[in-house]
Amino acid sequence: VVLDHGKLQTLRYFLVGSNPAETKYRVLKIDRTEPKDLVIIDDKHVYTQQEVRELLGRLDLGNRTKIGQKGSSGLSRAVSAFGVVGFVRFLEGYYIVLITKRRKMADIGGHAIYKIEDTNMIYIPNDSVRVTHPDEARYLRIFQNVDLSSNFYFSYSYDLSHSLQYNLTVLRMPLETLKTETTQTRQESFDIFEDEGLSTQGGSGVFGICSKPYEKYVWNGKLLDAVKNTVHRDWLLYIIHGFCGQSKLLIYGRPIYVTLIARRSSKFAGTRFLKRGANCEGDVANEVETEQILYDASVMSFSAGSYSSYVQVRGSVPLYWSQDISTMMPKPPITLDQADPFAHVAALHFDQMLQRFGSPIIILNLVKEREKRKHERILSEELVAAVTYLNQFLPPEHAIIYIPWDMAKYTKSKLCNVLDRLNVIAESVVKKTGFFVNRPDSYCSILRPDEKWNELGGYVVSTGRLQTGVLRTNCVDCLDRTNTAQFMVGKCALAYQLYSLGLIDKPNLQFDTDAVRLFEELYEDHGDTLSLQYGGSQLVHRVKTYRKIAPWTQHSKDIMQTLSRYYSNAFSDADRQDSINLFLGVFKPTEGKPHLWELPTDFYLHHKNTLSLSQTRRSYTYWWTTGVLKHLPLPFDEVTCAENRCKLTVKKFHKYEEEIDIHNEFFRPYELSSFDETFCLAMTNSTRDFMPKNVGIDPSPFTVRKPDETGKSVLGNKSNREETVLQRKTAASAPPPPSEEAVSSSSEDDSGTDKEDEGAVSQRSTPVKVTDTGDNTKITEVRNYYSFFCVIFFHLLNLGGLFVQLGQSQHKQDKSSQQFCSKHHLDRVINLIPISSFSQDNIYEVQPPRSDRKSIEIFHAHIQAGRGNMQPLGKDDFLMYREYIRNRYM
Secondary structure, three states: EEEEOOHHOOEEEEEEOOOOOEEEEEEEEOOOOOOOOOEEOOOOOOHHHHHHHHHHHHHHHHOOOOOOOOOOOOOEEOOOOOOOEEEOOOOOOOOEEEEEEEEEEEEEOOOOEEEEEEEEEOOOOOOOOOOOOOOOHHHHHHHHOOOOOOOEEEOOOOOOOOOHHHHHHHHOOHHHHHHHHHOOHHHHHOOOOOOOOOOOOOOEEEEEEEOOOOOOHHHHHHOOOOOOHHHHHOOOOOOEEEEEEEEEEEEEEEEEEEEEEEEEEOEEEEEOOOOOOOOOOEEEEOOEEEEEEEEEEOOOOOOOOOOOEEEEOOOOOOEEEEEEHHHOOOOOEEEOOOOOOHHHHHHHHHHHHHHHHHOOOOEOOOOOOOOOOOOOOOHHHHHHHHHHHHHHHOHHHHOOEEEEEEEEHHHOOOOOOOHHHHHHHHHHHHHHHHOEOOOOOHHHHHHHHOOOHHHHEEEEEEOOEEEOOEEEEEOOOOOOHHHHHHHHHHHHHHHHHHOOOOOOOOOOOOOOOOOHHHHHHHHHHHHHHHHHHHHOOOOOOOHHHHHHOOHHHHHHHHHHHHHHHHHHHHHHHHHHHHHHHHHHHOOOOOOOOOOHHHHOOOOOHHOOOOOOOOOOOOOOOOOOOOHHHOOOOOHHHOOOOOHHHEEEEEEEEOOOOOHHHHHHHHHHOOOOHHEEEEEEHHHOOHHHOOOOOOOOOOOOOOEEEHHHHHEEEEEEEEOHHOOOOOOOOOOOOOOOOOOOOOEEEEOOOOOOOOOOOOOOOOOOOOOOEEEEOEEEEEEEEEOOHHHHHHHHHHHHHHHOOOOOOOOOOOOOHHHHHHHHOOOOOOHOOOOEEEOOOHHHHHHEOOOOOOOOOOHHHHHHHHHHHHHHOOOOHHHHHHHHHHHHHHHOOO
């Protein structure tokens, strides 16, 4: 909460922050009398709710214009927010950027990941001291062109800039190391991995660990530089840019969450034709780290649950190259800007990858190999030369693996299946790198190991497996071909992840299963989002295109996406590039120097060696960082050493302390919540959308379906928001029928709780026709609820199961339906005898139903069959088996 304070409301702002339970508070004081400097005071004190009320009450009372007059308050609320993005200054004073709306997108082990929905920029200096500048408004408009409500994500308690493997590896540091680190940073607290500390020997304390974020994937790092060393780290909220999506995989009722997180690099960031190749520091254009996380949602603790992840990378070819767009050609010619005979820029790039991922580094190059006129082949030839040069200095077991494959050529061929060839490449890649899982191999895989499982690479530890190395995929744009290749590798890795968690008996997944369709839709959303950010349009070629099952209408859509991409590249990319440069702090406005829009190029902003010569020159032969080679194949960033321990902050907690109680954080017993608003129930993408319409078909998500068996069209697009049911109204909780007047079903989420705009249509939902009229959603047609109740009621009776009697409704039922209910097999109802004398709320004593003679005979035959005494098959058995074969396979 930002509070405006002072006589005539001119002196200062107060930032009051709280934990989710609103039991602990911190206060920041921001001075508004400085025209250009940022003056922030943080007392580092943790207030209780009572203490912060008394503090704000005293400030309010002491700064009124007239003592005792409530109308002239000395303290007023300016804005409520969910976090501070940062502070920015152009040519006048500082602005504060606040997150005012958020939406929960994913949940990893009880740690929520939010998407920024809306922000607010507040100018800090008061109008009386403001020194105006004519170009300030233009800089503000350019800065706001970076839409923070478009695919920016944050988490209060999970480090999104690091992979799951890094975050969980840090948690398992040796206890002695943590004890030595605790003495150095004892005075401050934080909220990171809240209940996941390591227990001490024989005590009730736990250790909490906070690691520094990986700067490459943090997009507001420059915005927080002004306050990073001044305020407590609880105020620092790091955001990433890219994509985050989560789907629920239901395996016979067992919830498995599949999460896809894409982190876009903030180094050398920009748009398609304006950012190509690499800069002088080894950062490449369009670099995105994609991580797929799989975990059993029935146990959410990092220490007790089952978690698995796999990471792969896309990025431009690490060379000095560019394309001139002034020719207005659809495919501008590729030019190599600088000669690099010693592969200096490629060495810097692969050195970064060895530190973060370990070895082997596998390059999958998808650019064209054979062309009538040299275009894409220029990049392939230079990349092969660079990799060959660098490999001669590495040990053979840690050499960079280069896989060239002309994907466009194989796509045009009618004899070759592109995805089959990609599947072979994916199998070899996953076997070399392995994947991360935080639990040892299950007993069933040890007892009956699969042949492919024994060939799996990676690094095996006592607590599970670690991924060592990474696949780096690239084409020219790193969009369409790259996304399809990454999907195939991710599909192969997903099979191994499911096998490691004991969910399938073989590490294989086939197309046209519910699980793969769900995963494909997740990857297409991922590809569309990244393509819009870098190329200006959605994907042109999708997985269905390469499977050659896309409908004929898809070709017209591809043409429209191509035209949209061309228009964006030609007319709007330059403005977007200026906005990114200003937002990331690549360009800083300075009085007396050229403005951003006056620069002929931003080449000098991204290549720092053009402005000043480096004093140290890297070796042409020992091109890696000292210490990296020693720990391979493990990544240097995850090794326990003095250099990495400096990046950690450790604090000891009592295990019952509220600050590390993730149970209350996740379930929120301190506030009233609704099942319809619970994220795990309102998750939009689920296998429920792809499950068969008929109940008799096998509900397993790993069964191959025909196109007419799915609950969601294989070739169709996603349903629109107007076509989705806004709330689940099941038989047990459906409301009484509405009156003739329109019923409003929209509500404003003032508390910022997690609420989805779209909800998956439940198979038991009451059919409701919804028309959207502005802010209010009105129900115009509703079917008869009570006939619906009777159908559900008799289904329960026929199944012989328990049921809960619906309470008396305020509205009268139809008499005919009441008589129908009373005369239908009431002798089969299980009698419920209330134990308690209270009729409104009690538990029941249930008598088991009596079995008929035929059921008893079937049960005895089953027992005898288990002992080896088989009964001869009769005519009915043959007819039943023939019907089963016809329904199952024909």
